[in-house]
Amino acid sequence: MRIIDLSSPIDASGWEPNTVTHEIMSAVEGARHMADRMRQNWGVDVDPSVLPGGELLTLDTLTLTSHTGTHVDAPSHYGTATYGQARHIDEMPLDWFLRPAMVVDLTRVPVGTVGADELRAEFDRIGHTPEPMDIVLLHTGADRLVGTPKYFTDFVGLDGPATNLLLDLGVRVIGTDAFSLDAPFEHMIKKYDDTGDQAALWPAHIAGRAREYCQIERLANLGALPRPTGFTVACFPVKIAGAGAGWARAVAFLDDPGDAG
Structure with missing residues (x-):
């Protein structure tokens, strides 16, 4: 079995918006x-x-904050839920975080947002659509900027329809190697200023107010995965009582001996 580390470090020597x-x-x-x-x-x-x-x-x-380094966001992080009481990270079922996974290549998408049609096109290219409870990982390539200010401004996030597409398919854990599952702050604010549409503001996170799901943010090394499907991801969050997020050591398990290379 080959194990691939998908985690970015907690490193006090790197640049962070909240000092470590x-x-x-x-x-x-x-x-x-x-x-x-x-x-x-x-x-x-x-x-x-x-x-x-x-x-x-x-x-x-x-x-440091619980959102430093690779971490899992809990439903309680997103705000007041409309479906009932949003659970904290220590209350989430462990079986959400050890699942078959797939990686979606978004490295050619410019800074900003990815829509549902772009995700569908990538599913068609791969020849695989996520099944219920699969973990979906978004490979944006943003991890190359870890430790620099640009890591927090130059990345790709999901819009509302793209997030809801994954939730409609039964996905409950969505990961990204970017700082956030949403688009960069300046991109969202500009879109809101241009349209006046509140749906432009943190749509991926706010989707979690209507349906329970978790995000893994600040992953790394997704480019080392040798294929888009056929592997398992473990990303158990640290059990912090009453917290909206917990740090995780995310890894991928590949069973094919040929992957050991």
Whole structure:
């Protein structure tokens, strides 16, 4: 079995609209930290020098949003649902996130939106239409810009009809290697200014107010998939109680030994 990593990193050194901080406590500092805690909490004095090498363990402390790096958006992220109570990420069924998958090549589409007709044309080209509960991955090529400001402005998203087409087919998890499943902010605002149509504003996300589904945003490496179908994706979100999203390590499993190359 071949496993392909489809995840982008959480990296404090890259550019993010919401700053990521990553503080690392060294093993030596960890020993001192343990000694301080033992003294403060239990009144026990432990000399860090008694530990092998005077070290204990490292510790990472991060400050970031749940939408940093590859993550799964929960229905509660989209706003007030019309179908009932929208579930948080810790409430979603696990079997949504281990499913047969397909990848749709949108790398030739310019910055902006993709419509339902373009998705249908790609299904015809591939010779496969998503089946209920399949995971659909959108390969836009935007992951090449990860860590730069352009990653948040130069990408392709779904319009409302395209999102609803996938939901009509029974898809409940839609993924993209772009920053958002919707078009870039400036593109949506311009379309709204030109038309006055509120449907131009975050249509992919707002579709989740009427029907329950999840998005995987900020995927990567979709170009490494050797074929558009015939693989399984796992993208289990971290179980954050009451959260609208959770980080995920998304991977694809290919069973054909010939894929190992």
